[in-house]
Amino acid sequence: MTKKRVLVIGQLDGFANSVRPVQIRRFLQERGHEVRMADTAALSRASASARSLRGKLPALRPARMALYGTELLAALLTHRRPLGRRFLSYYLLLADHGLRRAILRRSLPLDDFDLVICETPNNSGVLTATGTRTLYDCPQPWADEMYFQGRLTERQHLKMRRREKELFERVDHLAFQWDTFVRYTVEQYGIDEGNVMRLDFGCTPSPHRARFADPPRVVYLGYLGMEFIDLPLLARLSRIHPRIDVYGGPPPPPELGLNYLGYASPDVLRNYQLGLITCSRDELMRNAVSAKHLTYLAYGLPTLAPAWRRHAERLGGTFLYTENDFASHVEAMRDERRWQQASDAAYAQARLFSWDRTLRPLQELLKDG
Incomplete structure (x- = not known):
């Protein structure tokens, strides 16, 4: 197989978001491909290190400072305030999405790769900013996730669904982390399956298995x-x-x-x-x-x-x-x-x-x- 250059855009937050992009990088590297990981967990910060002071401060660049401000407003107005959560989240989500697209488009050499893979919805806008072949590896339909969490009104939900459906249809390849979401999205969003590929979540079987105990913990x-x-x-x-x-x-x-x-x-x-x-x-x-x-x-x-x-x-x-x-x-x-x-x-x-x-x-x- 010809060696390919692959860019994986993920969010290494220490939880489930981190596991899949890291495994994708390992899997492709072991098969001879060149893989670059772009971690966006601290995209608005002066440093990627959460433990340092700079990791808590905004980066001194206009777009990144704007993203920091958007994140701060979201924390203040939508996390613990029910009215703000329901009526303001939509606008802050769109701002976050647009700023991330602009920052990643400017900071990453997107067209230097053979394939660009995006692992998170908030960064997915960057996939429409390149002529390189793209794969949106979507965890789950984002508009519905936000709606069922009480972060969108009915009208905002429909608008966000239309935007998301357009993205689903524009990328070269679309995958969901469970095959159950393929059927769900076809039924609920009315997407065409022409660019859909199966790419289920996985695991690493441990050599150290659990053992029986009574009473069970x-x-x-x-x-x-x-x-x-x-x-x-x-x-x-x-x-x-x-x-x-x-x-x-x-x-x-x-x-x-x-x-x-x-x-x-x-x-x-x-x-x-x-x-x-x-x-x-x-x-x-x-x-x-x-x-x-x-x-x-x-x-x-x-x-x-x-x-x-x-x-x-x-x-x-x-x-x-x-x-x-x-x-x-x-x-x-x-x-x-x-x-x-x-x-x-x-x-x-x-x-x-x-x-x-x-x-x-x-x-x-x-x-x-």
């Missing part, structure tokens, strides 16, 4: 700052079963009473017997699959997913729960034979979704270029 690991996580549900489940440890960030509100243990690497999962997923009941989340789900399976952890998540049962080692039967699912895992069968099914599923399997379509894409 339950773990929640992941980002805690979005409404679709449904932290109140996680709090209610914690009252039903007190052995739920919660890792991730940002720290949840103390009044929820969660057993929050801070940030941890996925390797902590080997110390537990059940992985837990919570999510809201909106139509987008009903069709989603959490990245943490595969992380749990990669450690051989049987996983508990909400009964309203339509496609979760397709993954081995997964059990669907409601609040009424949650305790009985945990109790059933006190049977060592039953737990081991579920653990083996979970690990077998993880091997089927290893990154080297799920990213194979990228290799074929570069062959065709």
Whole structure:
């Protein structure tokens, strides 16, 4: 295969957003391609280091200072103010999107690459600023994500959907991180599938699997700052079963009473017997699959997913729960034979979704270029 130059634009925030672009870079580099990573997590800052003083200050360039101001306004006006969140988010999201497009277009040699891959919606505008072949590797439909989080009015939602649909149809290649979102977007947005390719999320099966213990310990690991996580549900489940440890960030509100243990690497999962997923009941989340789900399976952890998540049962080692039967699912895992069968099914599923399997379509894409 001819060596290709690939640019991956991602946001390395230490959570699920970081995993996929890093794996894409590794996968392509191991196959002889030249890959450059553009990390936009600190695009508006004077330094990419969050721990330094400069990492908290705006960059001294007009567009980046404007982006910093937009981020600051979003934090002040939309994060904890319901009216601002619902009526102002749209304008701040558009400003953020436009500024990022302008900054990335000026700062990156887009036309020097054979393929430009964008991993996040807020940076996706840059894909319309180059004649290079483009792949939008969309985590999930953004307009609907913002709407179901209460950040758009009905009218703003329709406008943002139209903008997003136009982007979907302009890029050379479009992928979603779960095949369930392809069907969802075709049905809800009315997109043409002509440029759609399958590129599922993946995982790295761990050589250090979880082991049986009685009573079983339950773990929640992941980002805690979005409404679709449904932290109140996680709090209610914690009252039903007190052995739920919660890792991730940002720290949840103390009044929820969660057993929050801070940030941890996925390797902590080997110390537990059940992985837990919570999510809201909106139509987008009903069709989603959490990245943490595969992380749990990669450690051989049987996983508990909400009964309203339509496609979760397709993954081995997964059990669907409601609040009424949650305790009985945990109790059933006190049977060592039953737990081991579920653990083996979970690990077998993880091997089927290893990154080297799920990213194979990228290799074929570069062959065709």
